[in-house]
Amino acid sequence: MGIVVSGLCHSYGKGTMARQVLQDVDLRIDPGEVVLLTGPSGCGKTTLLTLVGALRQVQQGSVRVLGQELAGAGRASRQRLRRRIGMIFQGHNLLRCLSAEQNVQMGADLLPGLSYRARRDLARQWLRAVGLGDHLGKLPHDLSGGQKQRVAIARALAAEPQLLLADEPTAALDSRSGRDVVELLRSLAREQGCAVLMVTHDPRILDVADRLLRMEDGRLSESVPEAVG
């Protein structure tokens, strides 16, 4: 289980215009592990994330996520796999027309066989877990940036994922709430035994990682946390 990537190459464009963004990437993340991925912008971090998240077709190499090989996997099987992967985006991406509770329930609704009431209770439980028990009925519009990102975390976790992918979850937040959000993310992921792969530029949160990876020009290298901090 977890993630096993080997010999992954990816390029955009065709023929002479082709631009290689990932070159021979190998990666392994075990369940319960929190891995941070850093690197200059445009180095292919986000591409790696979308490939691991089953959002993009694998071109070359092997990507095994939660025991399923993604190379050659069709649209439908990728969509089914995505139900088991939680995603947290840079710009929270909440549904504007839904309240905090309803947004989280959109995550819980993916769980099969639960009654409406059970899914709603699950949503409330997760909102309380991220400290927003008093803001159940508020629209995203009425929440602060940190609160919105915490709703997004609750939404991702409400679907009980075995893998959590996050793309710069602290980018829009000040340092204090950014730190809170990441620590919350880590402790909740630990409880669930859920692997976490987080792309970040934020040097203040690097110490939450079990492991730190660095990507440059499409190549991945292990880096020692002390050296970056």
Place this chain on the structure above:
Amino acid sequence: MAWRIWQGRRIPLAWLMLTRQPVRLAVALAGIAFAGILMFMQLGFRDGLFDASVTVHRQFDADLVLMSPRTMSSIGMASFPRRRLVQAMADPAVRGITPVNWGLLLWRNPDSRINRSILTIGFEPGDPLFLDPALAAQAEGLTMKGRVLFDERSRAEFGPIAERFRAGEVVETEVAGTRVRVAGLLNLGPSFGADGNMITSRDTFLELSPGTPPGSIELGLIRLLPDADPETVAQRLQRQLPPDVTVFTKAGFEEFEKTYWRTSTAIGFIFTLGAAMGFVVGCVIVYQILSSDVSDHLPEYATLMAMGYPLPSLLRVVGREGLLLAVLGYLPAYAAGLGLYALVRSGTNLPVFMNLDRALVVLVMILVMCLASSALAMRRLADADPAEIF
């Protein structure tokens, strides 16, 4: 089963997307309601005009009607021998008959002296003619020669006949060159073929229209016994009588006249085209609203796809939005339609009423309009690429 469905229900995403943007929803509903009102009006006018072509036909106290096969419409009635009507009397189901003369004659406006075509009906004053008992009460006045009953709802171009008659004056004018005197007023209303109506005795009719042989009539009204089936008797009479008459039921007689106006004039086409315009305008409005709604929510749809929601479930959200818009837009259109019909009735004397057929036709048109628009708007969802939102 019902409980299982209730338990499995989801957040009503389509409803929330629409209602959390009240301004856009109001614009959409106004557009749909406008299209619906346009369709109600055009179809109402069309049916109203066709109904108006039989205002007099409807009045006849008859179960079956005999006409010459050469008659195409009320503005060109051919005659047939009165004997045929008497022959029909031999059928055991027939209770009574009324021979009727029908023709367009020239009425001279007593003030301007301008001649105008008026529908003239001639009958034996003792016979039943109309369902409305108001005529029978005045029929006695027609037994004297040269007396007519004038329809007070005839167009004003015939002169201020009703006003003068009510004021107690003796109202006289010329019809087809012969002097006549108004002996009473009727309430019928103009139709397609005639701007005005008048009723007189057969004797006076024959005098006004000397070309008509005394033994020929244009219409033969037949009343049946209460337990007789008009359809069956009509078929029986048609078989027994010579081919110089056609037997209609009363409904068939009205339909024959309406069909003439429907098929040989542009009226039906014009108003149907008007209704189609309403449909097209509605389609454009709903498509604009729905497709910009989908575009605005594209990142949110992409997020849902990234979370693992399958594309068909998102297409259903757009479809449901279309369905909701249709239902919510139809209600004000129906209410406004009722109000406008009342306005048209009081303003034009046209018999325009809301009926189930038209209410359903407009509902179906609005449903098709909204669902087709949402199907087109769904194509935009194909642009939602979950890989692009990171």
